[in-house]
Amino acid sequence: MINLYSDTQSRPTDGMRAAIASADVGDEQKGTDPTVNRLLKMVSTKLGKEAAIFMPSGTMCNAIAVASHCNRGEGVIAESTSHLIRYEAGGMSALSGTIPEFITGSSGQFYAGDVEAHFHPGSRYTPKTTLLCVEQTCNLAGGAVWGLEQIRDVGATAKKLGMNTHMDGARLLNAEVSAGIPAAEFSDQYDSVWIDFTKGLGAPMGAVLCGSEAFVNRAWQWKHRLGGAMRQAGMMAAGCIYALDHNVERLAVDHVNANLLNDGLKTIPAVKVRQDKVASNIVYFDIPGVKTSGVEMLNRLYARGLQIGIVGDGFRAVTYLNITRIDIENAVAILADTLKE
Numbered sequence: 124m125i126n127l128y129s130d131t132q133s134r135p136t137d138g139m140r141a142a143i144a145s146a147d148v149g150d151e152q153k154g155t156d157p158t159v160n161r162l163l164k165m166v167s168t169k170l171g172k173e174a175a176i177f178m179p180s181g182t183m184c185n186a187i188a189v190a191s192h193c194n195r196g197e198g199v200i201a202e203s204t205s206h207l208i209r210y211e212a213g214g215m216s217a218l219s220g221t222i223p224e225f226i227t228g229s230s231g232q233f234y235a236g237d238v239e240a241h242f243h244p245g246s247r248y249t250p251k252t253t254l255l256c257v258e259q260t261c262n263l264a265g266g267a268v269w270g271l272e273q274i275r276d277v278g279a280t281a282k283k284l285g286m287n288t289h290m291d292g293a294r295l296l297n298a299e300v301s302a303g304i305p306a307a308e309f310s311d312q313y314d315s316v317w318i319d320f321t322k323g324l325g326a327p328m329g330a331v332l333c334g335s336e337a338f339v340n341r342a343w344q345w346k347h348r349l350g351g352a353m354r355q356a357g358m359m360a361a362g363c364i365y366a367l368d369h370n371v372e373r374l375a376v377d378h379v380n381a382n383l384l385n386d387g388l389k390t391i392p393a394v395k396v397r398q399d400k401v402a403s404n405i406v407y408f409d410i411p412g413v414k415t416s417g418v419e420m421l422n423r424l425y426a427r428g429l430q431i432g433i434v435g436d437g438f439r440a441v442t443y444l445n446i447t448r449i450d451i452e453n454a455v456a457i458l459a460d461t462l463k464e
């Protein structure tokens with residue numbers, strides 16, 4: 124089975140499993156797990172922030188960041204296709220009582236002028252816009268990578284307006300590798316930023332949220348409140364440390380494979396790719412005439428040994444560390460054969 128459903132399907136390698144098995148552990152909730160503490164130091168240094176906190180998932184990072192930055196009844200600016208808005212069960216409203224202000228951008232991105240246009244200082248009638256969120260890379264835009272100047276400009280503009288700024292960096296390290304720009308430069312105008320270890324980095328669990336000491340202290344209280352404080356979490360942190368040491372530079376291979384897939388799809392007449400070139404590891408495509416509302420197409424591909432996904436009104440395939448060049452060649456052949464029928 125070639126599983127291109129998502130990079131969340133990545134499996135820990137033997138080396139990572141060995142690191143997990145031999146991890147030194149303590150009590151994460153008490154701040155005394157040495158492996159968690161080592162991971163936090165590594166990530167906060169890498170992302171240029173004062174402090175960090177270990178989370179079970181990226182979704183919890185976003186939920187807790189919003190809760191830590193905002194009061195109830197306040198507004199949060201985010202792009203309308205962002206994960207925060209589309210795929211987090213309404214957590215920003217359900218948990219923090221915030222109201223989203225959508226920006227309809229292009230490829231998940233927008234400009235400083237959009238932030239100014241959607242910002243409200245707050246009044247007796249209008250909710251105060253407290254938080255700006257961006258996503259790097261943009262999941263629903265095929266892993267598009269924000270340019271450095273644009274993402275800094277958007278963040279700096281929000282800060283000038285008095286807002287807090289948050290970056291969903293689930294795949295920030297894909298952006299780092301794709302653009303050849305250190306992650307900390309992309310996030311330097313953002314008060315909080317997190318990276319996910321369960322996507323292309325291949326760990327079984329974990330995300331790390333970074334920010335100032337004061338922000339992380341607020342985040343700790345929310346994490347505890349939501350039941351996210353852990354115990355011998357060093358075993359999971361060991362997988363994340365292993366990923367930082369071994370699986371970052373190799374993300375470039377996933378980007379090459381995504382483009383190989385994209386180029387292969389271009390040779391199938393029934394397929395229309397969404398992007399000429401893929402910036403990181405997510406390939407979106409359409410098959411005009413094939414319904415995305417049912418799973419018939421997915422079932423036919425599955426029967427031949429290929430898993431892909433449907434997101435919105437398109438098909439999605441994602442590369443990651445367990446996917447080889449040969450898998451990609453086979454995936455293209457399976458799609459071509461299936462569509463010939």
Ligand SMILES: *Cc1c(COP(=O)(O)O)cnc(C)c1O
Pocket residue numbers: 179180181182183185206207258260262291293294319321330
């Ligand atoms: C996957 C993802 C998340 C959520 O992360 P989980 O670890 O799956 O909870 C948030 N934002 C983006 C952009 C993602 O791709």
